[in-house]
Amino acid sequence: MEDLRVEYGSTAALDGVDLAVDEGEFFTLVGPSGCGKTTTLRCLAGFEEPTTGSIRVGGESMAGVPPEARGVGVVFQSYALFPHMSVGENVAYGLRFTEPPAGTTESERVAELLDLVDLPGFADRDPDTLSGGQQQRVALARALAPEPRLLLLDEPMSALDARLRERLRVQVRAIQRELDITTVYVTHDQEEALAVSDRVAVIDDGRIEQVGPPRELYDSPRTRFVAEFLGNNNVLIGEIERSDPPSLRVEGTDDGTDTIPLPFGTAAATPVGDTANAGADTDGGASHSAGERLVVCVRPGRVRVRRGAPRAGRGGDDGNAALSATVESTEFLGDATRLHCDWGGVDLTARTDGRRSFAVDEAVTLGVDPEDVRVVERE
Amino acid sequence: MDRPVGAALRQRVNGLRTRSPTAVVERYALPLLAAVTALLLAVLFYYPVATVFVDAVVEGGRLTFGPLVEVLTDEFYLGRVLGFTAYQALLSTLLSVLLGLPGAWVLARFEFRGRDTLRSVTMVPFVVPSVLVAAAFYATFGASGTLNAALSAVGLPPVDLLPSLGAILVAHAFYNAPLVTRVVAAAWESVDAGAVETARSLGASRRRAFRDVVLPQLLPAILTGATLTFVFTFATFAIPLALGGSRYATIEVFIYAARRQLEYGRAASLAALETGVSLSLMALYLRYERAQATERRGVRTLARRALWPASWTRERIAPRAAIAGYAVVVALVFLAPLASMLYASVSADGRLTLDAYRFLIERQTTGAAFQVKPFPAIVNSLLFGAATLAVALPMGVAMGVLTTRRFHGRWLVDALSMAPLAVSGIVVGLGLLRGLVFGFEAFGYRFTVTGAVAIVAAHAVAAYPFVVRTVAPPLDSLDRALVESARALGASRARAVLDIELPLVWPGVVAGAAFAFAISIGEFDATVILAEGGGTYTMPVAVERFIGRRLGPATAMGTVLLAVTAASFVVIEQVGGEFRG
Numbered sequence: 001m002e003d004l005r006v007e008y009g010s011t012a013a014l015d016g017v018d019l020a021v022d023e024g025e026f027f028t029l030v031g032p033s034g035c036g037k038t039t040t041l042r043c044l045a046g047f048e049e050p051t052t053g054s055i056r057v058g059g060e061s062m063a064g065v066p067p068e069a070r071g072v073g074v075v076f077q078s079y080a081l082f083p084h085m086s087v088g089e090n091v092a093y094g095l096r097f098t099e100p101p102a103g104t105t106e107s108e109r110v111a112e113l114l115d116l117v118d119l120p121g122f123a124d125r126d127p128d129t130l131s132g133g134q135q136q137r138v139a140l141a142r143a144l145a146p147e148p149r150l151l152l153l154d155e156p157m158s159a160l161d162a163r164l165r166e167r168l169r170v171q172v173r174a175i176q177r178e179l180d181i182t183t184v185y186v187t188h189d190q191e192e193a194l195a196v197s198d199r200v201a202v203i204d205d206g207r208i209e210q211v212g213p214p215r216e217l218y219d220s221p222r223t224r225f226v227a228e229f230l231g232n233n234n235v236l237i238g239e240i241e242r243s244d245p246p247s248l249r250v251e252g253t254d255d256g257t258d259t260i261p262l263p264f265g266t267a268a269a270t271p272v273g274d275t276a277n278a279g280a281d282t283d284g285g286a287s288h289s290a291g292e293r294l295v296v297c298v299r300p301g302r303v304r305v306r307r308g309a310p311r312a313g314r315g316g317d318d319g320n321a322a323l324s325a326t327v328e329s330t331e332f333l334g335d336a337t338r339l340h341c342d343w344g345g346v347d348l349t350a351r352t353d354g355r356r357s358f359a360v361d362e363a364v365t366l367g368v369d370p371e372d373v374r375v376v377e378r379e
Numbered sequence: 380m381d382r383p384v385g386a387a388l389r390q391r392v393n394g395l396r397t398r399s400p401t402a403v404v405e406r407y408a409l410p411l412l413a414a415v416t417a418l419l420l421a422v423l424f425y426y427p428v429a430t431v432f433v434d435a436v437v438e439g440g441r442l443t444f445g446p447l448v449e450v451l452t453d454e455f456y457l458g459r460v461l462g463f464t465a466y467q468a469l470l471s472t473l474l475s476v477l478l479g480l481p482g483a484w485v486l487a488r489f490e491f492r493g494r495d496t497l498r499s500v501t502m503v504p505f506v507v508p509s510v511l512v513a514a515a516f517y518a519t520f521g522a523s524g525t526l527n528a529a530l531s532a533v534g535l536p537p538v539d540l541l542p543s544l545g546a547i548l549v550a551h552a553f554y555n556a557p558l559v560t561r562v563v564a565a566a567w568e569s570v571d572a573g574a575v576e577t578a579r580s581l582g583a584s585r586r587r588a589f590r591d592v593v594l595p596q597l598l599p600a601i602l603t604g605a606t607l608t609f610v611f612t613f614a615t616f617a618i619p620l621a622l623g624g625s626r627y628a629t630i631e632v633f634i635y636a637a638r639r640q641l642e643y644g645r646a647a648s649l650a651a652l653e654t655g656v657s658l659s660l661m662a663l664y665l666r667y668e669r670a671q672a673t674e675r676r677g678v679r680t681l682a683r684r685a686l687w688p689a690s691w692t693r694e695r696i697a698p699r700a701a702i703a704g705y706a707v708v709v710a711l712v713f714l715a716p717l718a719s720m721l722y723a724s725v726s727a728d729g730r731l732t733l734d735a736y737r738f739l740i741e742r743q744t745t746g747a748a749f750q751v752k753p754f755p756a757i758v759n760s761l762l763f764g765a766a767t768l769a770v771a772l773p774m775g776v777a778m779g780v781l782t783t784r785r786f787h788g789r790w791l792v793d794a795l796s797m798a799p800l801a802v803s804g805i806v807v808g809l810g811l812l813r814g815l816v817f818g819f820e821a822f823g824y825r826f827t828v829t830g831a832v833a834i835v836a837a838h839a840v841a842a843y844p845f846v847v848r849t850v851a852p853p854l855d856s857l858d859r860a861l862v863e864s865a866r867a868l869g870a871s872r873a874r875a876v877l878d879i880e881l882p883l884v885w886p887g888v889v890a891g892a893a894f895a896f897a898i899s900i901g902e903f904d905a906t907v908i909l910a911e912g913g914g915t916y917t918m919p920v921a922v923e924r925f926i927g928r929r930l931g932p933a934t935a936m937g938t939v940l941l942a943v944t945a946a947s948f949v950v951i952e953q954v955g956g957e958f959r960g
Contacts, residue, residue: 045863066406066866066872067863068868068869068870068874072867073868074863074864074867076858078860080863082865083883094868097868097869097870098869139864142868143867145868146868148867152867
């Protein structure tokens, strides 16, 4: 499967979406509700026709091909099991229109799939008597029964509770690997997207923000939206200050507040990654100079917290920042404690060990290493 | 690239690409059905109705507006006929709303055994043949009706209540009050209890919360019920014909009279005038309804109180006493006439007898050729009913499937396909008579249809909106993902309708079938226009022929009509249930 393109007209929900999904890949579309991820999926399935642009599956144009001829399996958030059919009849429905795989009968195929989704012997059950998780697994088995070329999952876990969701997504991923089936997964849950995918596309307002493996998106967000959408993040905007080493004067901080260290050598003409992406490759083509405005981010987990005000002098010994801040509120998360701090008029969030507790208004020192500061984009 | 998993699928895709004949048929089945429905509507409804309008403005092949101008400038027609028609419609609407609202309150706010049944029963008057209601009122309020029998039994002088405006109004309320009840009760039940509770918690008294939260949500429904009632009673025919005499004749009665005198120009002009008023009202109403439409989901309905409380306190007695009084009125309006009719059919001069039925059998065996006989009426009614079912059910289902999807210009399709609701049977019958029975020329041939075909056409056009109305809402509430899942699994759109949608909305289809059949059996207006002087009369026509001449045979024929209608309902339910499996 290659070169999967969806483009949409001017006013539409999708504005020039251009994607390629590889064969056997688990590809996730993630974004806030109404961003166009479901529309993209519906175009792939053939439920909606893109106003412009084209979709190709395995090199074949899908233009004008009705859903029933596309060879896609779809699983919906609402399960959409046919309530007037038994579990077995549901799974067998797609086999009315295509032969079961060579060497198997219809009932063997149904049994095989119910085994695959870990529901053996459920064929005669009524869908209404099943739990949400079980229904969703039946829906998955039904979608897989006719051996689709492409599996489309539209928020399949959203109606389930958190614990079940985690278990089911592991199971779905295992089945996907076992069958080696190209899968496009739509979710609004960024954690889910990062957890299961080979690659993720973050979509906002009908446009693709960034595409890449989960780790790359998390570590090196290329737009402010991606930085804020995936996980918790401190997104800071500021101006590069001429100093050695170079640092960022963050917008909104009071006079006399410290600056944030930047992950490159000198302030003047230092090369960084292309289009300000200073993640994996800091030796790309572009360069930054003093006075330039940047958007950077620091993960809360990378912000070190020490009790008390910083000691005299500024910064740590090796270019690390030691920022003076006060605790505004704390959230106990079990294995971690999240601190919302006021740092010279700007909010900074830190995530620290769950065993430590802090009082509101307590003075703290926040430590930030230059290599943990990611340049997101130029402003 | 190697595609082990996709290989079988590729085959499937290529197989479909080559398009086997069945695949092609399946793929175009729905659009084809829609096209046929549109064509039928055009030929059976829009063309005939257009003929009526043409008749109103064309004289001797020239556009003169003569007949229309004649009617519009005639003080008698414009003032007396149109005025009276609107006047009685307005009074009927008021009475129907007054009688219907308490019912909505009881249904929506009280819990009691048989509430669901009572709610279903409110559908019944709608399919009771209008002629039957006329016969029932005749049996109650006529010179030799049960009322006078009761009066003379206690030594009071008889009263002469027929013809009267009052009888017409009550008969109209018989039809339309349950409609008001249904519509308003539905709105009442969709009021979010959370909204009322919020108002109360913000300091509103119960009365105040009702006024500020509940009432504004009921008013659109009341207006809906009132508008529909006005449109229906404006185009009333059988009831004023039977109960009003010449003094209380509505515009439809004058159209019928003009048709009997073969004054087609005048009939057409009056019909055009009436249809213009009805359609304008309907269009206004549809616009209003569209502006009101909001999606509601997950609303918690107001909790119902027990009708029979655990303990009786003063505040509990008052509303329940009012309900008891209302129940008496309901019994008088709805049950007494039907009971009177049944009683009148088996009695004469205060003693029980089967003379009326004996008369019907004698008429069958010895009646003259020009006289209306009971047996052909029954056979005709059943045949027309079956034929109507065969036409209206596929039309209604196709339209229901096609209009549940949102698309641009859907409101226009909705309006065009629902227009038969707003055009009276008299007008459709007149149009079919002038347009199809008298024939038209096309492609060098003259096309004519027989009266029987025209009657079925009129019945189908009248019945099919009800099929749409019973099938479309359950279709609309189906999860869209069900059909999409079936499509993704390889089912064509038509297959998805057969495999998924129809089985899931089957009760709606059966109800639609029952409706269509009942409407055909009870249809009087178009039938009487088309059956004039021929052998294609039906049971309602036979009832009307007997009314006013002999009470016994009229009520006996009415009882037969009632029995056949009820039996058809049972049969359709049974067959529908079996077919579903």
